[in-house]
Amino acid sequence: MRVGLTGGIATGKSTVSQMFRARGAYIVDADQIAREVVEPGTEGARKVREQFGDHVFFSNGQLNRAVLGEMIFKDRSLRFKLNQILHPIIMKEMEKRTNLIYKQDAQAIVIWDVPLLIEENLTKFVEKVIVVYIPESIQLERLMKRNQLSKEEAYHRIAAQLSIEEKRRYADFLIDNSRTLENTERQVDQIWNYLKSRSGSSQP
Template identity: 45%
Template sequence: MIIGLTGGIASGKSTIANMLVERGALLVDADQVAREVVLPGEPALEAIASTYGQAVLEPDGTLNRKALGEIVFRDKTKLTQLEAITHPAIRERMQQRIHKYAEQYPERLVVADVPLLYETEQQELYEGVMVVYVPAEVQIARLMARNTVSEEEAERRVSLQMDIEQKRKRADWVIDNSGSLAETKRQLDDFWKSKCLP
Protein backbone atom coordinates (compact mmCIF):
# COMPACT_ATOMS: atom_id res chain seq x y z
CA MET A 1 0.00 0.00 0.00
CA ILE A 2 1.28 3.47 -0.92
CA ILE A 3 -0.05 6.47 1.00
CA GLY A 4 0.65 10.19 1.01
CA LEU A 5 1.44 11.90 4.32
CA THR A 6 0.87 15.63 4.67
CA GLY A 7 -0.12 18.33 7.14
CA GLY A 8 0.60 21.96 7.86
CA ILE A 9 3.93 23.56 8.67
CA ALA A 10 4.90 22.78 12.30
CA SER A 11 2.13 20.18 12.66
CA GLY A 12 4.54 17.41 13.67
CA LYS A 13 4.47 15.56 10.36
CA SER A 14 8.10 14.44 10.68
CA THR A 15 7.33 12.94 14.10
CA ILE A 16 4.44 10.95 12.58
CA ALA A 17 6.63 9.86 9.65
CA ASN A 18 9.24 8.55 12.11
CA MET A 19 6.55 6.70 14.10
CA LEU A 20 5.35 5.01 10.90
CA VAL A 21 8.93 3.99 10.06
CA GLU A 22 9.33 2.54 13.58
CA ARG A 23 6.28 0.37 12.83
CA GLY A 24 7.85 -0.90 9.61
CA ALA A 25 6.83 1.59 6.91
CA LEU A 26 9.22 2.66 4.16
CA LEU A 27 9.51 6.45 3.90
CA VAL A 28 10.13 8.65 0.88
CA ASP A 29 10.58 12.18 2.24
CA ALA A 30 9.90 15.08 -0.14
CA ASP A 31 12.06 17.42 1.98
CA GLN A 32 15.02 15.06 1.69
CA VAL A 33 14.48 14.68 -2.06
CA ALA A 34 14.11 18.48 -2.31
CA ARG A 35 17.59 18.83 -0.78
CA GLU A 36 19.00 16.29 -3.25
CA VAL A 37 17.64 18.01 -6.38
CA VAL A 38 19.32 21.33 -5.48
CA LEU A 39 22.81 19.90 -4.92
CA PRO A 40 25.63 21.29 -7.07
CA GLY A 41 25.44 19.88 -10.59
CA GLU A 42 21.67 19.32 -10.47
CA PRO A 43 19.61 21.11 -13.18
CA ALA A 44 17.22 22.57 -10.57
CA LEU A 45 20.06 24.41 -8.77
CA GLU A 46 21.25 25.92 -12.05
CA ALA A 47 17.70 27.10 -12.80
CA ILE A 48 17.36 28.63 -9.30
CA ALA A 49 20.64 30.54 -9.65
CA SER A 50 19.69 31.88 -13.09
CA THR A 51 16.24 32.94 -11.81
CA TYR A 52 17.22 34.57 -8.49
CA GLY A 53 20.86 35.45 -9.08
CA GLN A 54 24.17 34.39 -7.57
CA ALA A 55 23.16 35.78 -4.15
CA VAL A 56 21.29 32.52 -3.49
CA LEU A 57 24.52 30.52 -3.80
CA GLU A 58 27.18 29.99 -1.14
CA PRO A 59 30.84 30.57 -2.12
CA ASP A 60 31.23 26.78 -2.56
CA GLY A 61 28.35 26.66 -5.06
CA THR A 62 25.76 25.11 -2.73
CA LEU A 63 22.34 26.66 -2.20
CA ASN A 64 22.07 29.42 0.41
CA ARG A 65 18.65 28.42 1.77
CA LYS A 66 18.37 31.42 4.08
CA ALA A 67 18.95 33.91 1.25
CA LEU A 68 16.51 32.08 -1.02
CA GLY A 69 13.91 31.87 1.78
CA GLU A 70 14.11 35.62 2.38
CA ILE A 71 13.27 36.20 -1.30
CA VAL A 72 10.47 33.66 -1.80
CA PHE A 73 8.66 33.86 1.55
CA ARG A 74 8.03 37.59 1.02
CA ASP A 75 6.61 37.29 -2.49
CA LYS A 76 4.08 34.64 -3.51
CA THR A 77 4.94 35.09 -7.21
CA LYS A 78 8.59 34.29 -6.53
CA LEU A 79 7.58 31.30 -4.40
CA THR A 80 5.44 30.04 -7.30
CA GLN A 81 8.44 30.47 -9.62
CA LEU A 82 10.62 28.41 -7.28
CA GLU A 83 7.98 25.67 -7.03
CA ALA A 84 7.76 25.51 -10.84
CA ILE A 85 11.49 24.74 -10.89
CA THR A 86 11.72 22.31 -8.00
CA HIS A 87 8.39 20.46 -7.86
CA PRO A 88 8.68 18.52 -11.16
CA ALA A 89 12.22 17.37 -10.27
CA ILE A 90 11.16 16.36 -6.75
CA ARG A 91 8.03 14.57 -7.96
CA GLU A 92 9.90 12.56 -10.61
CA ARG A 93 12.59 11.40 -8.17
CA MET A 94 10.03 10.56 -5.48
CA GLN A 95 7.92 8.47 -7.83
CA GLN A 96 11.00 6.52 -8.94
CA ARG A 97 11.87 5.76 -5.31
CA ILE A 98 8.27 4.93 -4.29
CA HIS A 99 7.83 2.45 -7.14
CA LYS A 100 11.20 0.84 -6.45
CA TYR A 101 10.18 0.28 -2.81
CA ALA A 102 6.74 -1.03 -3.81
CA GLU A 103 8.32 -3.55 -6.19
CA GLN A 104 11.02 -4.69 -3.75
CA TYR A 105 8.78 -4.81 -0.64
CA PRO A 106 5.17 -5.37 -1.80
CA GLU A 107 3.99 -6.35 1.70
CA ARG A 108 5.17 -3.13 3.37
CA LEU A 109 3.50 0.25 3.70
CA VAL A 110 5.22 2.92 1.59
CA VAL A 111 4.72 6.46 2.90
CA ALA A 112 5.38 9.54 0.76
CA ASP A 113 5.88 12.53 3.07
CA VAL A 114 4.78 15.51 0.93
CA PRO A 115 4.23 18.86 2.73
CA LEU A 116 2.40 20.47 -0.23
CA LEU A 117 0.55 17.34 -1.37
CA TYR A 118 -2.86 18.99 -1.85
CA GLU A 119 -1.41 22.31 -3.02
CA THR A 120 0.38 20.50 -5.86
CA GLU A 121 -2.61 18.23 -6.66
CA GLN A 122 -0.75 14.98 -5.91
CA GLN A 123 -3.47 13.21 -3.92
CA GLU A 124 -4.42 11.03 -6.92
CA LEU A 125 -0.94 9.48 -6.95
CA TYR A 126 -1.65 7.62 -3.69
CA GLU A 127 -4.09 5.01 -2.42
CA GLY A 128 -5.01 7.36 0.40
CA VAL A 129 -3.82 10.47 2.23
CA MET A 130 -3.04 10.83 5.94
CA VAL A 131 -3.17 14.38 7.30
CA VAL A 132 -1.33 15.35 10.50
CA TYR A 133 -3.58 17.97 12.06
CA VAL A 134 -3.12 20.70 14.63
CA PRO A 135 -5.20 23.92 14.71
CA ALA A 136 -3.67 26.96 12.97
CA GLU A 137 -2.96 28.75 16.28
CA VAL A 138 -0.90 25.73 17.42
CA GLN A 139 1.00 25.76 14.11
CA ILE A 140 1.87 29.45 14.62
CA ALA A 141 3.00 28.94 18.23
CA ARG A 142 5.13 25.91 17.34
CA LEU A 143 6.66 27.66 14.32
CA MET A 144 7.59 30.70 16.44
CA ALA A 145 9.27 28.42 19.01
CA ARG A 146 10.98 26.14 16.48
CA ASN A 147 12.29 28.76 14.03
CA THR A 148 12.52 31.72 16.44
CA VAL A 149 10.46 33.90 14.09
CA SER A 150 7.97 36.65 14.93
CA GLU A 151 4.25 35.95 15.14
CA GLU A 152 3.76 37.97 11.95
CA GLU A 153 6.36 35.88 10.09
CA ALA A 154 4.88 32.62 11.44
CA GLU A 155 1.38 33.69 10.35
CA ARG A 156 2.69 34.58 6.89
CA ARG A 157 4.36 31.18 6.45
CA VAL A 158 1.24 29.34 7.62
CA SER A 159 -0.90 31.43 5.23
CA LEU A 160 1.24 30.37 2.24
CA GLN A 161 -0.11 26.82 2.61
CA MET A 162 -3.64 25.52 2.13
CA ASP A 163 -5.75 26.02 5.25
CA ILE A 164 -5.22 23.08 7.62
CA GLU A 165 -8.99 22.70 8.09
CA GLN A 166 -9.36 22.12 4.33
CA LYS A 167 -6.64 19.47 4.41
CA ARG A 168 -8.36 17.80 7.34
CA LYS A 169 -11.66 17.60 5.43
CA ARG A 170 -10.01 16.04 2.38
CA ALA A 171 -7.99 13.41 4.27
CA ASP A 172 -8.64 9.67 4.23
CA TRP A 173 -7.06 9.45 7.72
CA VAL A 174 -6.51 12.27 10.22
CA ILE A 175 -3.93 12.09 13.01
CA ASP A 176 -4.71 14.86 15.50
CA ASN A 177 -1.30 15.80 16.88
CA SER A 178 -2.45 18.59 19.20
CA GLY A 179 -2.75 16.35 22.27
CA SER A 180 -0.27 14.15 24.11
CA LEU A 181 2.33 11.94 22.43
CA ALA A 182 0.52 8.90 23.88
CA GLU A 183 -2.72 10.01 22.20
CA THR A 184 -0.94 10.47 18.86
CA LYS A 185 0.59 6.98 19.17
CA ARG A 186 -2.83 5.49 19.93
CA GLN A 187 -4.28 7.00 16.75
CA LEU A 188 -1.39 5.60 14.69
CA ASP A 189 -1.83 2.16 16.28
CA ASP A 190 -5.52 2.26 15.32
CA PHE A 191 -4.60 3.14 11.73
CA TRP A 192 -1.98 0.38 11.61
CA LYS A 193 -4.40 -2.27 12.91
CA SER A 194 -7.20 -1.14 10.58
CA LYS A 195 -4.91 -1.70 7.59
CA CYS A 196 -3.83 -5.13 8.94
CA LEU A 197 -0.20 -4.16 8.44
CA PRO A 198 2.37 -6.73 9.66
Protein backbone atom coordinates (compact mmCIF):
# COMPACT_ATOMS: atom_id res chain seq x y z
CA MET A 1 0.00 0.00 0.00
CA ARG A 2 1.35 3.41 -0.98
CA VAL A 3 0.26 6.46 1.00
CA GLY A 4 1.09 10.13 0.54
CA LEU A 5 2.05 12.28 3.53
CA THR A 6 2.10 16.04 3.15
CA GLY A 7 1.50 19.31 4.95
CA GLY A 8 2.60 22.90 4.92
CA ILE A 9 6.01 24.19 5.91
CA ALA A 10 6.48 24.05 9.72
CA THR A 11 3.31 22.02 10.28
CA GLY A 12 5.28 19.11 11.74
CA LYS A 13 5.17 16.70 8.81
CA SER A 14 8.66 15.36 9.54
CA THR A 15 7.67 14.60 13.13
CA VAL A 16 4.63 12.68 11.94
CA SER A 17 6.72 10.87 9.34
CA GLN A 18 9.04 9.62 12.08
CA MET A 19 6.04 8.41 14.08
CA PHE A 20 4.92 6.28 11.15
CA ARG A 21 8.48 5.01 10.64
CA ALA A 22 8.60 3.94 14.29
CA ARG A 23 5.43 1.91 13.74
CA GLY A 24 6.92 0.04 10.80
CA ALA A 25 6.15 2.12 7.74
CA TYR A 26 8.72 2.42 4.98
CA ILE A 27 9.35 6.11 4.35
CA VAL A 28 10.36 7.43 0.94
CA ASP A 29 11.40 11.00 1.74
CA ALA A 30 11.22 13.39 -1.20
CA ASP A 31 13.20 16.10 0.62
CA GLN A 32 16.04 13.68 1.35
CA ILE A 33 16.10 12.51 -2.26
CA ALA A 34 15.97 16.13 -3.46
CA ARG A 35 19.16 16.79 -1.47
CA GLU A 36 20.88 13.70 -2.82
CA VAL A 37 20.14 14.43 -6.49
CA VAL A 38 22.02 17.75 -6.36
CA GLU A 39 25.15 16.41 -4.71
CA PRO A 40 28.40 17.34 -6.51
CA GLY A 41 28.81 15.46 -9.78
CA THR A 42 25.15 14.54 -10.19
CA GLU A 43 22.93 15.26 -13.17
CA GLY A 44 20.75 17.43 -10.94
CA ALA A 45 23.67 19.61 -9.83
CA ARG A 46 24.83 20.08 -13.40
CA LYS A 47 21.39 21.15 -14.59
CA VAL A 48 20.84 23.53 -11.68
CA ARG A 49 24.22 25.16 -12.34
CA GLU A 50 23.36 25.59 -16.02
CA GLN A 51 20.06 27.26 -15.18
CA PHE A 52 20.91 29.32 -12.08
CA GLY A 53 24.65 29.93 -12.33
CA ASP A 54 27.75 29.26 -10.26
CA HIS A 55 26.72 31.65 -7.48
CA VAL A 56 24.18 29.15 -6.09
CA PHE A 57 27.03 26.72 -5.34
CA PHE A 58 29.86 26.77 -2.83
CA SER A 59 33.43 26.42 -4.07
CA ASN A 60 33.42 22.72 -3.05
CA GLY A 61 30.51 22.01 -5.39
CA GLN A 62 27.84 21.78 -2.73
CA LEU A 63 24.57 23.58 -3.44
CA ASN A 64 24.12 26.82 -1.49
CA ARG A 65 20.55 26.17 -0.40
CA ALA A 66 20.18 29.50 1.37
CA VAL A 67 20.95 31.50 -1.77
CA LEU A 68 18.84 29.31 -4.06
CA GLY A 69 16.01 29.21 -1.53
CA GLU A 70 15.87 32.98 -1.28
CA MET A 71 15.69 33.24 -5.05
CA ILE A 72 12.91 30.71 -5.64
CA PHE A 73 10.71 31.69 -2.72
CA LYS A 74 10.53 35.24 -4.04
CA ASP A 75 10.12 34.41 -7.72
CA ARG A 76 7.46 31.94 -8.84
CA SER A 77 8.97 31.58 -12.33
CA LEU A 78 12.35 30.51 -10.90
CA ARG A 79 10.61 28.06 -8.57
CA PHE A 80 8.85 26.59 -11.59
CA LYS A 81 12.14 26.24 -13.48
CA LEU A 82 13.78 24.47 -10.55
CA ASN A 83 10.85 22.08 -10.25
CA GLN A 84 11.03 21.34 -13.97
CA ILE A 85 14.68 20.37 -13.57
CA LEU A 86 14.49 18.29 -10.41
CA HIS A 87 10.97 16.86 -10.38
CA PRO A 88 11.56 14.12 -13.01
CA ILE A 89 14.85 13.11 -11.39
CA ILE A 90 13.30 12.91 -7.92
CA MET A 91 10.26 10.99 -9.15
CA LYS A 92 12.42 8.43 -10.91
CA GLU A 93 14.39 7.82 -7.72
CA MET A 94 11.23 7.61 -5.56
CA GLU A 95 9.74 4.98 -7.85
CA LYS A 96 13.02 3.05 -7.84
CA ARG A 97 13.18 2.97 -4.04
CA THR A 98 9.50 2.07 -3.74
CA ASN A 99 9.89 -0.85 -6.13
CA LEU A 100 12.88 -2.14 -4.16
CA ILE A 101 10.82 -2.06 -0.95
CA TYR A 102 8.01 -4.07 -2.54
CA LYS A 103 10.47 -6.64 -3.82
CA GLN A 104 11.50 -7.22 -0.21
CA ASP A 105 8.00 -6.96 1.30
CA ALA A 106 5.01 -7.23 -1.03
CA GLN A 107 2.61 -6.07 1.71
CA ALA A 108 4.70 -3.11 2.83
CA ILE A 109 3.06 0.15 3.82
CA VAL A 110 5.11 2.73 1.94
CA ILE A 111 4.66 6.38 2.83
CA TRP A 112 5.72 8.99 0.34
CA ASP A 113 6.75 11.98 2.45
CA VAL A 114 6.30 14.80 -0.07
CA PRO A 115 5.85 18.51 0.78
CA LEU A 116 4.43 19.29 -2.68
CA LEU A 117 2.35 16.14 -3.08
CA ILE A 118 -0.77 18.13 -3.96
CA GLU A 119 0.86 21.04 -5.81
CA GLU A 120 2.72 18.66 -8.13
CA ASN A 121 -0.37 16.51 -8.73
CA LEU A 122 1.24 13.42 -7.23
CA THR A 123 -1.87 12.25 -5.38
CA LYS A 124 -2.62 10.02 -8.38
CA PHE A 125 0.41 7.90 -7.44
CA VAL A 126 -0.86 7.08 -3.92
CA GLU A 127 -3.92 5.30 -2.54
CA LYS A 128 -4.55 7.61 0.40
CA VAL A 129 -3.46 11.13 1.36
CA ILE A 130 -2.52 12.17 4.91
CA VAL A 131 -2.31 15.92 5.56
CA VAL A 132 -0.57 17.25 8.67
CA TYR A 133 -2.45 20.37 9.69
CA ILE A 134 -2.04 23.36 11.96
CA PRO A 135 -3.84 26.72 11.64
CA GLU A 136 -2.00 29.24 9.49
CA SER A 137 -1.43 31.61 12.41
CA ILE A 138 0.44 28.90 14.34
CA GLN A 139 2.26 27.87 11.16
CA LEU A 140 3.61 31.41 10.77
CA GLU A 141 4.74 31.57 14.40
CA ARG A 142 6.46 28.18 14.28
CA LEU A 143 8.28 28.96 11.04
CA MET A 144 9.54 32.31 12.33
CA LYS A 145 10.87 30.64 15.46
CA ARG A 146 12.29 27.54 13.76
CA ASN A 147 14.14 29.32 10.95
CA GLN A 148 14.82 32.63 12.69
CA LEU A 149 12.86 34.50 10.02
CA SER A 150 11.10 37.83 10.03
CA LYS A 151 7.33 37.77 9.70
CA GLU A 152 7.61 38.88 6.07
CA GLU A 153 10.20 36.21 5.21
CA ALA A 154 8.11 33.51 6.86
CA TYR A 155 5.00 34.68 5.07
CA HIS A 156 6.75 34.48 1.68
CA ARG A 157 7.78 30.88 2.36
CA ILE A 158 4.29 29.87 3.40
CA ALA A 159 2.77 31.67 0.40
CA ALA A 160 5.07 29.71 -1.93
CA GLN A 161 3.02 26.60 -1.19
CA LEU A 162 -0.66 25.84 -1.47
CA SER A 163 -2.30 27.07 1.74
CA ILE A 164 -2.76 24.51 4.49
CA GLU A 165 -6.49 25.28 4.49
CA GLU A 166 -6.64 24.29 0.83
CA LYS A 167 -4.49 21.20 1.35
CA ARG A 168 -6.79 19.84 4.03
CA ARG A 169 -9.51 19.51 1.40
CA TYR A 170 -7.47 16.78 -0.30
CA ALA A 171 -6.98 14.74 2.86
CA ASP A 172 -8.28 11.21 3.33
CA PHE A 173 -6.82 11.57 6.82
CA LEU A 174 -6.18 14.87 8.60
CA ILE A 175 -3.73 14.97 11.50
CA ASP A 176 -4.17 18.03 13.71
CA ASN A 177 -0.67 18.73 15.02
CA SER A 178 -1.53 21.98 16.82
CA ARG A 179 -1.82 20.40 20.25
CA THR A 180 0.38 17.97 22.21
CA LEU A 181 2.64 15.28 20.75
CA GLU A 182 0.57 12.72 22.66
CA ASN A 183 -2.51 13.89 20.82
CA THR A 184 -0.69 13.58 17.51
CA GLU A 185 0.53 10.07 18.43
CA ARG A 186 -3.06 8.97 19.07
CA GLN A 187 -4.12 10.18 15.62
CA VAL A 188 -1.17 8.42 14.01
CA ASP A 189 -2.09 5.18 15.80
CA GLN A 190 -5.65 5.33 14.47
CA ILE A 191 -4.46 5.84 10.90
CA TRP A 192 -1.75 3.20 11.20
CA ASN A 193 -4.24 0.61 12.41
CA TYR A 194 -6.47 1.39 9.44
CA LEU A 195 -3.59 1.15 6.96
CA LYS A 196 -2.52 -2.22 8.40
CA SER A 197 -6.05 -3.56 8.10
CA ARG A 198 -6.23 -2.46 4.45
CA SER A 199 -2.77 -3.64 3.40
CA GLY A 200 -2.62 -7.01 5.09
CA SER A 201 0.72 -5.93 6.55
CA SER A 202 2.30 -8.20 9.14
CA GLN A 203 3.81 -5.19 10.94
CA PRO A 204 2.99 -5.22 14.69
